[in-house]
Amino acid sequence: MPQMAPIGWLSLFIIFSIIFVLFSMMNYYSVLPQTPKSQLSKKYTTAPLNWKW
Structure with a gap:
């Protein structure tokens, strides 16, 4: 069986x-x-973050 080069x-x-x-x-x-389609019309709103230290 010959081998491939x-x-x-x-x-x-x-x-x-x-x-x-x-x-x-x-x-x-x-x-x-x-x-x-629901994600395209949805507006992202961010709530204000009040940190109490």
């Missing part, structure tokens, strides 16, 4: 690494999280 292993590693990175990026950026 080292340049063959290197090219396979590079090709599979590029495919893995592209696949991971496509999975990460393909889904846009939906923000609930």
Whole structure:
């Protein structure tokens, strides 16, 4: 059974690494999280903090 040349292993590693990175990026950026409508209209108010030492 003939063995593969080292340049063959290197090219396979590079090709599979590029495919893995592209696949991971496509999975990460393909889904846009939906923000609930109630949070967009909600105003954040801060209560005054009265510290009693």
